Amino acid sequence: MVQIWLVELLKGIGKFLLHPVFYYLFFLAGILGVSRVKRERNHFHVRAYDAYFELRQLIPVGIFPAIVLSIIAIAAGIAVPFAAILLIAAFTFLWSFTTNIRLLSPVYTVGAAFFTLIIIADHNWAVPFFSTAFHSIGEKVYPSVVVILALLLMAEGFMILKNASIGTSPKLVKGKRGRNVGAHEVKRLWMLPLLLLIPGDALHLPFAWWPAFHLGAHKYSLILVPFAIGFQQQVQGKLPKESIQLLGRRVLFLGIFTALLSVAGYWYPLVSIGVAAFAVIGRELITLMQRIGDDNLPFYFSRKNNGLMILGIIPASPASKMGLQVGELISKANGLAVRDEKTFYEALQKNRAHCKLDVLDTNGEVRFVQRALFEGDHHELGILFVQDERKYDEKIV
Template sequence: MLLHPVFYYAFFLAAMLGVSRVKRERKNFTVRAQDAYFELRQLVPAGLIAGLLLSLITLASGLAVPVAAIMLAALFTLLFSLTGNMRLIGPAYTVGAAFFALIYLGGKTFNVPFIREAFESASGRIYPSLAVLIAILLIAEGILLLKRGSIATSPKLITSKRGQRVGVHEARRLWLVPVFLLIPGSALTLPFDWWPVFSIGENTYSLFLVPFAIGMHQQIQGMLPAEAIRAYGKKVTTLGVLVLLVSAAGYWYPVAAIGAAALAILGREAIAFYQKVKEDNRPFYFARKNEGLMILGVLPGSPADKMELKVGELISKANGMPVSNENDLYEALLQNRAHCKLEVFDTNGQIRFVQRALYENDHHELGILFVHDDRKWDEKAV
């Protein structure tokens, strides 16, 4: 795995995601929600678990993938990442593009020594195993979206088509999923004569721990972020299962493998397009309300976090005083600097009361992010 460029590139991408997010959050709110290392901390743990489970499947089923396909998938990962859309480095796009490129390039002669042998050994054949690999990686992507995608989405301020300042949530995440794959032939022993090989029957194989990058890029405006991402993850998982069923037929009917790879790419793009169209047609969830203040974000470790305030809840009263904007809220809090009592409508519309003593070492504010107009922060303290 340490020989693979995607391994190092994934850390670079995750770091860039964290830095760009912090810059945007500071521009919107003068404070960041999560530190710049949050995306790096999310990169490995969940991906390792997913990779272990996928490795058990690939090794138990004897899934053999040519080394040329791994090289092409890495190339497309690097190319698609240049768009800035992390969704495009998902397996449907990178491995799917490698599948079709391998059909075209397999068997062709190149002047570079190792690459020449890798593509000549592929010999232009259709590899149903690649279609199966796309399917199980798609399923892993859907499960990662379901389980980890909604953690700490980033609040963001945008201007609506009507010129109003509204809030949305953005999820840009990256997972590194290392998977053990069988490499047919002895292509890896050409540049690395020490590479271990073993035989099964008359065939020779090598083992390669291949790091795959799985990314997400989703902006949610019309519903709660957790609900939207879970629904999105279910659709991706369902697509992965469907692609797996079609790709399995590729071992008997090679054309089915082509259909499975095409279905993965087109289906993944259709899910993203459908989600965007639905979001564009929904009213903004995080907009100003006459009934109170909508919570767009909660800073970790702040008094609001310790009071268990949640994104999407509505603050109607503070210390017994009705609030409709930030000024009302902080004027109400000034009535009692040592204590905070809030009347809150949760995401189900049920009212609840939260209260907490405020101490000198607490955050200078409650730690709640609201929708607000552009303003000059150096002229006015909030």
């Protein structure tokens, strides 16, 4: 029995490496990095993180939730039809063409696959090239797909909390009076490799109560599926970390509540349709609430009378090594009061070997930071400010 499971596990991993979504997500993450760097150079003539930053976030953050959810899925005997996996992959490609990365959230890819599966089964449509997979689904509602949706939604909330606020990208936008103000944007793509049971001819599930979410099959196979989780948010009325983590907690709560509701689909399959719709609408409402709430707040990254607002910090720069943070105000540089970039850089020239700053942190408390400056250090300390309209001629959108 153990040998059979190990063989199936190896075969499932092999199928994972053949899955087109696995390679496509690397391509998408690369595109996100390149487009971000291009925008940052357009706005600031310098980029914050390099173009490979999004690629480095793609896999590591998803490993822990993937292991936990895979154990839950197999232990609970949650099996999904292979047709659903094909449709999820298809909608991952389709929604990515909209260039709206948030549509790669599981509620949109898995949710669309779930409803399409019902429509295909109800009308008995023939699907070219995959007729065998779709012919076997019959006129059924598959609550197991909604359970997987709920588990992935929980993973999305966890990954937003864990990773989305790291490396947010500063940008310039036009305020209500037509002047440049600052904002932060995050476009993040994660891969979550989930080990699932599908109807097959290899594995007998070892306990009598398995499978809880059965498909009428007696034997199963293992397959490792690369699920995409996309996240996109612009923040202009709060500190990025505060706003993003609030949204992450809401998504996590929605995932937990959806998971509790989805279990009822085992006894009443039609309930699964309502639960899937609830998850999609709930996720949309969370996004809408964040957007409306942020738009109703005054711009956080705007010009202040008591100092110069830090919009961004370049990694490994003197500013980063001094512990300066996004959202802090620099009130003095080398003993001179600063109100704009011109006076700030003039104050830095007062002592080219040493920099001392009076900083008002995000809690409103004053602190002092200083550092020796060396040959080769970034001449602007690596701090990004809200640029004056006269500094660059590029169009800000």
